[in-house]
Amino acid sequence: MGAFELNTTISNLRSLRESDLSACDAVYLGNIYCRLFEDNFLERMDDLTEGIARVKDQGLRAYVTSYAAPRNDALPKVQIALETAAAAGADAVEVHNLGVLRMVHEQFPGMAAHVGGFANVYTDAGAEVLKEYGAVRFTPNYEISLEEMEAIVRGAGIPAELQVHGKMPLGVSDYCFLLEYEQHWPEKCPVLCQKQLFLKQGDWAMRSVGKGVLSGKDLCMLEHLPALMDAGHRVFRIEAAYETPAYRLQIAQVYRAALERALAGDGTVDESAWQAIREHTAVGLCNGFYFGRTGSEYVGKRVEAATAC
Amino acid sequence: MRLFALWKSNCTTTDNRASLKVQKACVKLDDNVCRHTSVWPCSQTQGTIGANLDMERAIPGYGALTDSTPSTARGCGIGSPKSCAMLLAPAGSLEAARQAFQAGADAVYVGLRGWSRGGARGELDREQLRQCLELADAHQKRVQLAVNIIPKPQERQRLLQELSELADWGLQTVILNDAGFLREVRQELPGLAITASIGCGALNTDDALFYQDLGATAIVLPGYLEPEEIAAIKARASIQIEIMLHMVEEFIQLGKCWMPSYVHFAAADKIFPAQRLGGSVKRGGVGTCYRICQQPWTLLKDGAEADQRLFPSRQISRVAELAAFLDAGVDVIKIQGRSLFPEMVGAIIEMYRSAVDAWRCGQKGEWNAPALPAMWTVQGR
DSSP states (O other): OOSOEEEEEEOBHHHHHHOOOTTOSEEEESOSSOTTSTTBGGGOHHHHHHHHHHHHHTTOEEEEOOOSSOOGGGHHHHHHHHHHHHHTTOSEEEEOSHHHHHHHHHHOTTSOEEEOGGGOOOSHHHHHHHHHTTEEEEOOOTTOOHHHHHHHHHHHOOOBEEEEEEEEEEEEESOOGGGGGTTTSSOOTTTGGGSOEEEEETTEEEEEOSSEEEEEEEEEOGGGHHHHHHTTOOEEEEEOTTSOHHHHHHHHHHHHHHHHHHHTTOOOOOHHHHHHHHHTOSSOEEOTTTTSSOTTOOOSSOGGGGSOO | OHHHHHHHHHHHHHHHHHHHHHHHHHHHHHTTOOSOOOSSOOOOOSSOTTTTOOHHHHSTTOSSOOOOOOOSOOOSOTTOOOOSOEEEEEOSSHHHHHHHHHHTOSEEEEEETTTSTTOSTTEEOHHHHHHHHHHHHHTTOEEEEEOOSOOOGGGHHHHHHHHHHHHHTTOOEEEEOOHHHHHHHHHHOTTSEEEEOGGGOOOSHHHHHHHHHHTOSEEEEETTSOHHHHHHHHHHOOSEEEEEEEEEEOSEEEEEEOHHHHHHHHHHHHHSTTTOOSSOTTTOTTSOOTTGGGSOEEEEETTEEEEEEOOOOEEEEOGGGHHHHHHTTOOEEEEOOTTSOHHHHHHHHHHHHHHHHHHHTTOTTTOOOOOOOTTOSOOOO
């Protein structure tokens, strides 16, 4: 890894082919919420093999994610995806489910495991357990503040991966209520959940992706990157599993430039960067739980960033 | 209260029917007709458990609590003989525990004030817990203690000390919610049985094996799993399987929802700043989820209103399928709802008791579940 890693998420081969990943260092392949997501990498092993090769051919690291909440019927497919990842030379697998972490540990001992945000790492004690199961990196539960995160990293001795931009996961379900609309809408599963669907109540909103709920606002840590790097963090994610290739490219470009400046001791952010972010923001910006506050709040100089666009 | 009165009037007939079936089932057990054996006794229908119990006199040594040094080997959770399914009831108060035992629960789970998911409503303080343990002991029942928030790192030692003291009182089982703390309790208090809470989010066989490796005695699974899934888990895992067959299935899985703290995190932290982490119910939070998913939402599609709706949720009560779950090897039938009224706890437990006993007596297919009145629902966790 270089001075830092900026990665993103892509759910299927079509989206991978359409995405310019020149601003990224690594990519997580697969959709963690739904087995029926359009051509989900995790269900199509030929696509997954090609996807890993495409990513690696670009000189990037290829990671394969796994389902957030798999029941037994999904485990055989998870097993095959892990085997495919190993055979195709994936650099790591991401696990949100502790049973899957155990599978990786038992059956693929050489495979690096990244623990995902749904694995509910809240404490250093929890992270230590997962480290013993082969975890080399973890995304803390999204409710964890930066202060708490530092204590976990210090206590467990493994690095954290921080989502720095994109819609923040807020929950996962066993049921897709969007299917109720198939009879009434022209869009059907498996592309229904890719529509711009928001659940709104008063002045706040959440993005529905069928079996998952995401923040309506985009988590944005752009102006806080110097502080993150000062705290020792080096792995950053742009969450884009339900976003367009243009989002993936332009947001990654903004963050790569800002991270390189931060590394050089320059904490400034170009106005053009904010313009690019505004263009890809449907509801507004937030900081999630990083500052120990309500997840939908925004803390920083860009007060207007928190308001609806 | 109006709704509760309605529930009472609705459930009278069902109540009686369930009681009758319990009594019949017990007669069969007494006559050694039952083909299943168990360490869990048939339900008790005679007398009123604890009705006239003077707790202060009943508990030896009752008085001011004193600290004791941590001990390391207590309880009989580890290595307990495998038994016929245990019926585990929620108890948010001593009265609820009493009603649950009276109705035939083998055990109750209670929250310890300040440390349980679900909040102050439905939690017992230390004295109430001691009385509950005494009540259970007097009737050969058990108590599980839900300490299922995730303690702050600086709180862990204090909580371990507290659990150690409670084990000295006779506590045998704790319900925990964090893999790290679970392992710590296993190492520090090896005699305590540990249940991995439903908030751990376990769903599959490998989850069960993970918590088994970690030293958990039991794992709680949601009631929307199918008997075939339970059988598959039991085929590979030796950990006890608890299944919450009576629960509210919310849209977001338990332990995987932080929608509330996306809206109200700061408020949560202000209410219990000393004892609880801010945030979701999983984490301890304010002890309530604000029912975000049960409020009306406007669904916008491409910026235009497409619908007004709630998140889907439903009351699960799979008593009619209980035999299939028992055949699959479920070890514990768990009922959700520490905030239920004691009378409702009693009525629900009575229904499940009769179903379990019918199964134990080989009455497969002969037991018909009474219809559930509308108010036999979980009011909150």
